[in-house]
Amino acid sequence: MPSILIDETHDPARESWVESANGHGDFPIQNLPLGVFSRGGDAPRGGVAIGDMILDLGKLALSGLLKGPAADAAEAAAAPSLNAMLALGAEPRRALRRCISALLAKDAPERAQVEPMLVPMAEVQMHLPAHVSDYTDFYVGIHHATNIGSLFRPDNPLLPNYKHVPIGYHGRASTIRPTGAEVIRPQGQTKAPTADAPSFGPIAKLDYELELGVWMATGNDLGTRIPIGEALDHVAGLTLLNDWSARDIQAWEYQPLGPFLAKNFLTTVSPWLITLEALAPFRRAQPPRPEGDPQPLPYLWDEADLREGAFSLDLEVYLSSAAMREKHIAPMRLSHGPASNMYWTIAQMVAHHASNGCQMQTGDLLGSGTISGPEHGSQGSLMEITRNGKDAVELPTGETRTFLEDGDELSLAGRFTADGAVSIGFGQCTGVVAPAKV
Numbered sequence: 001m002p003s004i005l006i007d008e009t010h011d012p013a014r015e016s017w018v019e020s021a022n023g024h025g026d027f028p029i030q031n032l033p034l035g036v037f038s039r040g041g042d043a044p045r046g047g048v049a050i051g052d053m054i055l056d057l058g059k060l061a062l063s064g065l066l067k068g069p070a071a072d073a074a075e076a077a078a079a080p081s082l083n084a085m086l087a088l089g090a091e092p093r094r095a096l097r098r099c100i101s102a103l104l105a106k107d108a109p110e111r112a113q114v115e116p117m118l119v120p121m122a123e124v125q126m127h128l129p130a131h132v133s134d135y136t137d138f139y140v141g142i143h144h145a146t147n148i149g150s151l152f153r154p155d156n157p158l159l160p161n162y163k164h165v166p167i168g169y170h171g172r173a174s175t176i177r178p179t180g181a182e183v184i185r186p187q188g189q190t191k192a193p194t195a196d197a198p199s200f201g202p203i204a205k206l207d208y209e210l211e212l213g214v215w216m217a218t219g220n221d222l223g224t225r226i227p228i229g230e231a232l233d234h235v236a237g238l239t240l241l242n243d244w245s246a247r248d249i250q251a252w253e254y255q256p257l258g259p260f261l262a263k264n265f266l267t268t269v270s271p272w273l274i275t276l277e278a279l280a281p282f283r284r285a286q287p288p289r290p291e292g293d294p295q296p297l298p299y300l301w302d303e304a305d306l307r308e309g310a311f312s313l314d315l316e317v318y319l320s321s322a323a324m325r326e327k328h329i330a331p332m333r334l335s336h337g338p339a340s341n342m343y344w345t346i347a348q349m350v351a352h353h354a355s356n357g358c359q360m361q362t363g364d365l366l367g368s369g370t371i372s373g374p375e376h377g378s379q380g381s382l383m384e385i386t387r388n389g390k391d392a393v394e395l396p397t398g399e400t401r402t403f404l405e406d407g408d409e410l411s412l413a414g415r416f417t418a419d420g421a422v423s424i425g426f427g428q429c430t431g432v433v434a435p436a437k438v
């Protein structure tokens with residue numbers, strides 16, 4: 001476990017000569033997240049967000065301003081995906097962060113050389129930061145697991161394995177997209193409990209799931225494990241993740257093998273990878289397990305992980321219907337809550353995933369599972385908010401929603417805050433629902 005490394009890159013007094021970065025909600029100089037962008041159809045390449053600009057890592061790599069591991073990292077990042085850069089591991093990534101922070105800091109003598117490497121964010125197209133090797137979705141939001149379990153299985157909401165095993169399922173890498181991808185309403189086979197027979201067509205219960213995504217930097221050899229104490233050394237950073245879900249397909253298909261077509265038609269992520277090093281000031285102790293909960297097996301237990309395995313992060317979900325956007329009504333907040341409702345830490349997810357010798361790889365993406373709080377107003381899906389369609393939500397236009405309608409725009413937002421630190425965010429994670437392609 002890398003211990004919390006707070007250095008000059010987190011200094012709250014550090015400002016940038018890129019004026020828009022100072023006081024920026026997501027991308028002040030203390031964040032410096034990694035992404036892949038292109039402009040006007042040119043080749044996608046790595047970049048670092050700073051305010052409303054992007055520092056082109058392709059140009060930085062060629063500039064001669066970097067030396068040693070930082071130069072290696074920038075050179076590897078001058079590619080259509082960051083996989084080669086992530087595969088270098090934490091040290092070159094951290095060295096690059098320290099150099100970029102110094103180059104972008106107010107009064108940096110290199111300003112005149114760096115300024116031509118900046119591209120306005122408004123002019124670019126964002127891509128996924130990495131080629132997704134494999135995608136796995138966990139289920140660590142204990143309130144979500146309890147809420148949704150009681151809707152799918154009223155007699156048996158939280159199954160007895162939940163507090164021993166970080167439950168997950170294998171998702172599909174080919175349908176992960178960055179923010180902005182249209183959410184085409186899926187078609188599928190469904191059967192209402194009252195119907196005599198199943199039918200096929202556009203689904204009615206389109207939902208979202210508020211999740212954290214974890215990008216893996218390095219993996220393990222087939223047949224070997226990742227010890228929990230080393231798990232975060234394999235992680236590059238975090239993203240927001242929306243696991244769009246078809247609840248009517250899910251209810252009919254999920255037993256006995258779990259989610260399949262209800263979940264694999266699209267997953268949206270925020271395009272910026274917030275590195276673990278940027279998150280150092282926001283690491284927190286994992287909330288203690290409730291009294292009476294079982295002690296996890298030793299391969300899932302690490303004292304250092306318990307001391308700093310959680311994050312001080314606030315999450316929000318916003319909905320805006322087509323009619324709201326037409327009338328310039330601000331998006332309505334559907335939920336708000338802390339990310340501290342994760343029963344298992346990221347290190348526990350990673351250690352468990354590799355515990356059977358499963359090979360993890362650079363570019364693997366792990367979803368946390370839906371993060372819900374215990375109270376109304378903090379649930380991370382419409383199925384929970386509307387109790388599977390029983391209690392409609394009223395929008396400011398007087399429209400109502402039980403699940404998402406065509407034209408709805410759904411956005412996730414997340415913000416890390418801590419005393420004495422400049423807060424940072426993920427940027428956009430949004431999708432607009434389009435009619436089914438029948």
Ligand SMILES: O=C(O)/C=C/C(=O)CC(=O)CC(=O)O
Nearest residue numbers: 138139148149152209369370
């Ligand atoms: O059957 C259930 O309990 C429901 C499972 C899910 O909705 C799966 C899922 O995507 C996990 C999650 O996001 O927490």
Ligand SMILES: [Ca+2]
Nearest residue numbers: 137209243369
């Ligand atoms: Ca999910």
Ligand SMILES: [Mg+2]
Nearest residue numbers: 243244263267
């Ligand atoms: Mg999905």
